Amino acid sequence: FGIIATEKGWNVYLCGNGGSSPRHGDLVATDLSDDETIRLLDRFLMFYIQTAKPLQRTARWLEELDGGIDYLKQVIIDDSLGLCEQLEKDMQHLVDTYQCEWKSVVENPELRARFKEFADEGDAKVTLPFVRERGQKRPADWPDARPLTFHKSVPREDHWQWQRMADVEQVPQNGGIAVHYGEVQLAIYHFARRGEWFATQNTCPHRKENVLARGLLGSQGDEPKVACPLHKRTFSLRSGEGLSDADYYIRTFPVQIRDGQVWLKLPSAELLSQELGCGDESTCSSETHDAVAVSA
Numbered sequence: 001f002g003i004i005a006t007e008k009g010w011n012v013y014l015c016g017n018g019g020s021s022p023r024h025g026d027l028v029a030t031d032l033s034d035d036e037t038i039r040l041l042d043r044f045l046m047f048y049i050q051t052a053k054p055l056q057r058t059a060r061w062l063e064e065l066d067g068g069i070d071y072l073k074q075v076i077i078d079d080s081l082g083l084c085e086q087l088e089k090d091m092q093h094l095v096d097t098y099q100c101e102w103k104s105v106v107e108n109p110e111l112r113a114r115f116k117e118f119a120d121e122g123d124a125k126v127t128l129p130f131v132r133e134r135g136q137k138r139p140a141d142w143p144d145a146r147p148l149t150f151h152k153s154v155p156r157e158d159h160w161q162w163q164r165m166a167d168v169e170q171v172p173q174n175g176g177i178a179v180h181y182g183e184v185q186l187a188i189y190h191f192a193r194r195g196e197w198f199a200t201q202n203t204c205p206h207r208k209e210n211v212l213a214r215g216l217l218g219s220q221g222d223e224p225k226v227a228c229p230l231h232k233r234t235f236s237l238r239s240g241e242g243l244s245d246a247d248y249y250i251r252t253f254p255v256q257i258r259d260g261q262v263w264l265k266l267p268s269a270e271l272l273s274q275e276l277g278c279g280d281e282s283t284c285s286s287e288t289h290d291a292v293a294v295s296a
Contacts, residue, residue, distance in 0.1 A: 001025065001041055001058075010037045014044055014072070017059030026062075026069045029077065042091040043076040043084050050090075119166035119177045119188070157254070157265065165199075166262045176226070178202045178213040182269025184276055186253070187213035188262055189237065191224055197255040198237035199264045201276060204228045205248045212250070251276070 002013040008031035016025030029040060052061040065071060074080040076087070105111040129140040165179045166188055173192035178185050185202035202210045207230065215226040217237075224237040234243040235250045242248040251272075254265040266272065 001044065003037060003041075006031055009033050012037060012040055015058040015062040015069070017057050019057075021059070023059040028069065028073050039088060040076060043087045044072075046087040046090045046094075047072075047076060047083070113170075114172060116170075116177070118179055118185075119170040120179045160253075160265045160267050162256065162263045162265050164261055165264050168257060168260050168262060171262065174217055176213040176215065176217075178210065181264075181266060181272065183273045184269065185210045185213075186264065186266075187215075187226075188255070188264070189213075189217060189226065191217050191237070193217075194219070194224060196224065197257060197262065198224065198226075199253040199255050200226065200235070200237065200240065201251045203250075203276060204230065204233070205242075205250055206231055206233050206245075 002016060002025050004011045004013070010032045011027060012029045012032060013025030014028050015023065017023040029036075032040065048058055048061060051065075052058070062068060062072065067074075075083065105115065130137050131140045163181070165181070165186070166177065168190075171177050171188050171190045173190050176187045176189040178187055180186075187200050187202040189198045189200075191198060200212055202212050204211055206228065209230060211229055212226060212235075214229050216229065218225055218227065218234075220234065220236075220243055223243070225234045225243055226237055227234045233245055233248055235241065235248070236243055237252065240250040240252040242250075256263045256265075
């Protein structure tokens with residue numbers, strides 16, 4: 001909606017739309033007072049909320065509304081359905097009970113804990129590298145996008161050991177969280193829709209950013225996958241195979257849940273650090289991160 005000031009009050013326009021299919025808003029009322037304008041918009045918004053499809057824009061909703069803009073004016077101005085009083089009450093209830101979910105998180109330590117960067121460390125943050133250019137600070141260029149190559153120095157899985165990495169309650173359902181393992185960052189996922197747990201390296205092999213723990217979980221056929229949140233490359237959570245680009249792949253690790261704790265079967269931290277190239281700080285933890293995972 002939009003309102004435009006006039007010498008006598010406000011003109012109200014409804015159901016305009018930008019984007020790929022733009023639509024001009026319709027003028028539905030002129031020269032309204034402040035109170036009349038708010039009351040009309042309250043009625044319009046509540047009628048829209050209660051009748052539109054989920055995520056449907058007002059322009060598309062109006063195009064599907066039987067009777068179009070004339071019918072909408074009858075409902076919210078002429079009260080043809082006898083709903084206006086109820087629509088105003090519904091809006092007042094919405095205003096009275098509204099809460100900002102992000103503000104609630106900031107004010108609630110228990111909710112804030114769900115947004116920790118790492119499951120095994122308090123307030124640590126990954127530091128984005130910056131450089132100075134022409135007297136100004138900007139993010140450093142991404143490193144060369146060559147795929148990571150796994151080294152043969154990492155022994156076979158039957159030589160790996162189980163390590164306790166996090167509590168189950170720390171990992172969001174249908175999401176992931178990062179943990180430290182020596183100098184390496186790992187990602188643990190609780191794919192609740194499938195009733196399964198997975199673990200991978202946290203480093204995206206494309207741009208070497210530690211972001212896979214915040215990736216989007218989904219399925220490709222029966223194959224569980226994670227999509228890098230930066231560039232949407234997808235990887236199998238079972239094999240680590242690149243599903244959208246075979247040149248890129250990731251390490252995956254077995255997961256067990258024991259007494260409310262998440263355990264991963266891993267090679268030694270030193271060998272894994274060598275394999276994932278942690279000599280280059282852009283591919284692993286920041287130098288300020290010294291914590292290691294709790295060992296078995």
